[in-house]
Amino acid sequence: MAVRVTFVAAARGSPVLAERFEDDRQLDRAGWDEVWRVAHELLPLAAADLRYCSPTPRSRATGDALGYAPLVQLALRDCDMGRWRGLTLGEAMAREPQAVDAWLADPRGTPHGGESLLSFITRVGGWLDTRPVEDGCRVVAVAEPSVIRAALVYALKAPPSTYWNIDVRPLSTTTVTGHAGRWYLRLDGIPAPLPRA
Numbered sequence: 001m002a003v004r005v006t007f008v009a010a011a012r013g014s015p016v017l018a019e020r021f022e023d024d025r026q027l028d029r030a031g032w033d034e035v036w037r038v039a040h041e042l043l044p045l046a047a048a049d050l051r052y053c054s055p056t057p058r059s060r061a062t063g064d065a066l067g068y069a070p071l072v073q074l075a076l077r078d079c080d081m082g083r084w085r086g087l088t089l090g091e092a093m094a095r096e097p098q099a100v101d102a103w104l105a106d107p108r109g110t111p112h113g114g115e116s117l118l119s120f121i122t123r124v125g126g127w128l129d130t131r132p133v134e135d136g137c138r139v140v141a142v143a144e145p146s147v148i149r150a151a152l153v154y155a156l157k158a159p160p161s162t163y164w165n166i167d168v169r170p171l172s173t174t175t176v177t178g179h180a181g182r183w184y185l186r187l188d189g190i191p192a193p194l195p196r197a
Helices: 031-047 056-067 087-095 098-104 119-131 145-155 160-165
Strands: 003-009 052-055 137-143 174-177 182-186
Touching: 003 031, 003 145, 031 056, 031 137, 052 056, 056 137, 087 098, 119 145, 119 160, 137 145, 145 160, 145 174, 145 182
Parallel strands: 003 137, 052 137
Antiparallel strands: 003 174, 174 182
């Protein structure tokens, strides 16, 4: 029995360097333009059996704009960043450089007073493991890039430090298939044409 979960990264709400921890801003103009530009490619995912999204405004807006009418899932919320909520990484580093270094080095660390990276990965993985196990069930989930990175680390049983090496671009899709405790990364693409004889 396998389920197919396709994550769609929310469109952006700010330029990359202005991304903030637990950013709850709406989609910016560039984000809306990106949604309209790729909508034709992502609309077929609206046929999924189940459609979910993170509780952030940009995840909900992305899902709604793509016709998914997604159900908000609190387990897909961003990592709780405690007193760093609303700051950019650069701002947190300027205020508390040693604490940021400790947080980046230790997946169990919570120098910000919020959730550890390991707890975040485990929470998102727990959501993944509780998806319906009907064979062939298709799920789409619009989420923040950080949530998708956490899901991939969990699904691949990779070390938590792998989280920092995964780049999830706005409106990209990532699919995992399987069931609780046994997930596989699925890479879809356009097949290369066969060489002519």
